[in-house]
Amino acid sequence: MDKNLLGYKGVKPVFLIVGFLTLVQSLSILLLAKWLAEVISALFAGEPLKEQWGIALLFLLAFLVRHACAMLMSHVSYRFAEATGSSMRKEMMDKLFQLGPRMVGDRGTGNLVTLVLEGVTKFRTYLELIIPRMVGMSVTPVLLLLYIFTQDTTSGIILTVTMPIIIVFMILIGLTARKQMDRQLKSYRTLSNHFVDSLRGLETLKFLGRSRSHSESIAAVSDRYRSATMRTLRVAFLSSFALDFFTMLSVASVAVSLGLRLVNDQMTLVTGLTILILAPEYFLPVRLVGADFHATLDGKEAGEAMKSIIDRDTVKAEVLDRSVSSTGSVFDWHKDSELILNDVGVDYEEGGHSSLAGINLKVTGARKVGIIGESGAGKSTLVDILGGFLHPTSGNITVNGTHVSALTDEEWRKQTSYIPQRPYIFSGTLADNVRFYYPDASMDEVSRVVDAAGLSKLVSSLPNGLGEMIGGGGRSLSGGQEQRVALARALLSSRPIMLLDEPTAHLDIETEYELKETMLPLFAGKLVFLATHRLHWMIDMDVIIVMHQGQVAEVGTHRELIARKGVYYELIQSQLEGIH
């Protein structure tokens, strides 16, 4: 059924225990049927009540054992599912954080979060159900059928014949339902999303003056959605109908055939009753599988999705020079360090970023490096390589004279502080957010960098000062304030390299101006990479890298580039043109 299933750690003992319990359960079902039938037929034959207590209690015992087995099985498989689910999640989380923001961009934040939270739950449900169901399907009906055959061949044949009929019908109906679903999938999806779509677009509808009348459209679409759903359900419910119908019919046929043979004295009442009690039990495992079919299917898919993430390769940065053994000190950045990109390239990835080709760069010591270019020119991809988020697919990098394959190394990242367009503000106090890189920093240090980042006015306006909760569930900060928190963070860490990815483009121009005034002096003594399409930053950069169609078009100072009248010059020209 699922080839991954046997690969999970600790699955074999679980199979063994569940197998054993199922065996015990099946035996107790046989016994309870037998004993119940015996009591009934004895009483029916007019034997005194007193003598039947013993067997009646045996029946009760068998009955309880049967359900105790079910309880234990469920317990064992839950424990296993929980443990396996957790370890899968842990593995996946570790992998996610190794793969970094690239991966998130490809898969979408919402998808990943849903996969971690709901996917794991679904997968757990699947594991919890699949083992007892598989074992149950393969043990109980076989055992019961064997017993029934020893008692009465006709009933055995009726029951044997029914099983494949049920399975064939269920598969056929399942396929038909699937086909029908697929056929109307597109319109179905639109219909089912229509309401959320309407709510999200409510403001727009209001502006358009259509919001009142749209209520009718919701009614109409809801109605069409209902008809479409009912069309699907009519077919989908048929599969459980078939299951019901054939099991009940089969039980009824067994009962009637038993009756007819009893009339002709071809069998005893005890046997008849036993078989009658066993007949529904014979079908029970199939019914359970049918009932849990969708849950297991969902869970299986979730499991596969998780596995596909876990199995992804992470390419680690390697030292290419034989003479240097560890990456440890290679990445240390100081005043006369040197970083050279040799013919670095990144191939286009599905769903992803712009490709880069033949990037050659040389950066030394503490400098302010501006990276500029139009959207899609490869700015972000270059930033990702410099920040150690992305392993280039070709070329290599020289750091302090040592050749490495990439900068995706913990040691390099520890030299770097990062300020993206939307910095990560987590739910916690302002101080904790500032201490993100260095949780052990003292409050004095925090106050110092908060002042330097220009946050002191905000802090004094907050009722709890530095202890104010911010982020989700707390006070929300404006875009400019978020940038300042990230800045304070970077200052506190005193990491020698600063990476800024489009820090101000989304801000209003006054905030942008003030932030720039704060930032510029703080860049001193650091290696700064600042990627942006806001030209005004460039005047303050020591060197400018101009990106164009995935390649470095020009490198130089502002003056040099202007004098060259190349790509950079054109970029400025186009922005200086007025509108019309």
Place this chain on the structure above:
Amino acid sequence: MKREGWFAPYISPYFWRFVLIILLGALTVFSASSLMYTSGFLISKASTPIENILMIYVPIVGVRTFGTSRAVIHYIERLLGHDTILRILSKMRIRLYNILEPQALFLSSRFRTGDILGMLADDIEYLQNVYLRTVFPSVIALLLYAAVVISLGTFDIAFALLMALYILVLVVVLPLISLLFTQKRQREVKQERNSLYQKLTDAVLGMGDWVISGRQAQFVDTYEADEKRVARTDAALRGWARLRMFIGQAIVGVGVVSLLFWAAGQYASGAIAGTLIAAFVLVVFPVADAFLPVSEAVEKIPQYRNSLERLAGVEVDEEHAVAAGLTLDNTAAAAMDVQSVHIQLKNAGYRYGASESEEWSIRDLNLDIPQGKKIAIIGRSGVGKSTLLKVIQGVIKPSVGSAVINGMDAAAYGDRIPSIISVLNQSPHLFDTTVANNIRLGDPKASDEAIKEAGALAKLDTLISSLPEGYNTPVREAGQRFSGGERQRIALARILLQNTPVVVLDEPTVGLDPRTERELLATIFEAMAGKTLVWVTHHLVGAEQMDEVIFMENGSVEMRGTHAELMEREPRYRRLYELDRPAEFLSV
């Protein structure tokens, strides 16, 4: 508004359907039970010497009938149930929409975090389970309960009472214990899962920051520790569910034995026929199947409460919004074919909340915008720009001063405003339909020609001709098919079709790169010739095209004038303008 507000009103219009569903549900159990009952009777009867095969003919027919009818009845019951619920869902959706519609323009400021609208829609979907998973099974169980006790009562009242006690444990006692035991834990699990969701979303969004911080492992550890806590509570819940199932089954087992001995006693005393012993005993199992799931059904109640509370919360706020001074006066709406509009604000001020201590969101604003004037408004976030726009659109009435459109209070226009003022904001919503349909929202009566014209004005031609089905290409959910700039152009075509004398631009270029920003603004300005423009902007590109530029700070006007005036007079303005167009750039 009572909590049942989302639940009770749908019972009376569908009362007979509900009755039918419950009857069919009860019949389903009845058929299954009758199959076992008649089967037990049949084989007991058959084992006694009988003169004629016809003696067992009736039970044989019974067995066959019940054997086939259960599946059919159950199938009909499920279809009917789902159809009814989907009808109710449709009503609920309309109701939620009608509650949200009047507050449409306040939604974004009220629900800042999370996708509350998506959640509300999910809540409605979730409420279908109230009926399907809780109400119907419980009512059916109660109905059967009564039927079982009454039918046993006709044989022996004392024994009927004993069985009533057993079933009482199944349908009342166990569910109540379940509810008490699980309520708090379920809430805990739910809350903790919500906070996990928040935490993880934050972390995934801040993945780059985590990777750089070098503390990823730490995050994973704390996250896993939180998950473990949830798992423990969850395990307790599951453990209880298993135990409850076992207790339930044990009661069934004891019930079987009790019934066995009672029937035997009755038979011995000649009160019932011997054939009924097997019949009675075998019927217990299928009947119990109706009682056992009640605990699970009842356990779900606290989960619905969350959804109901959220939905109720929207309504409370609605009253609030109306109380805040939003009165629609449709009678005042005169002839709306105005093509010339004069907007005037005199000393307009507004503050949210009525108390004196509340800060002014805007104050002392004076604006005079005759038809065709173009003004730009700039200021930091939270400076009162959105409030100003709301006042101009008549969505809120100034607390002091006046906002007048063609001599009439702006607020008096109510729902007629969209025929005077159209809006292009930062993220206009594209609906999940074709490009043409999205544009047509501006004017539902527009011909295909008119749509193409609007598209051409918005410079959509090249984009459209690159699409597989031209204007009939679906935009996908929220317009995902297109880039930010393209989405804005489609929205622009839409408001061009709306063809109002006044257009409000609310930071339509945030998030666009400089080239796209420039090109979009050029298109907008060109297409809007002759129209009044109120443009809230975060950059100063294009400010020179405006008749007046207004700088806002703390709710009031800091500086105002034409671009040229401000450039000359205000060093601050000059400084900012140079960020967008550094004059010294080429002169270096």
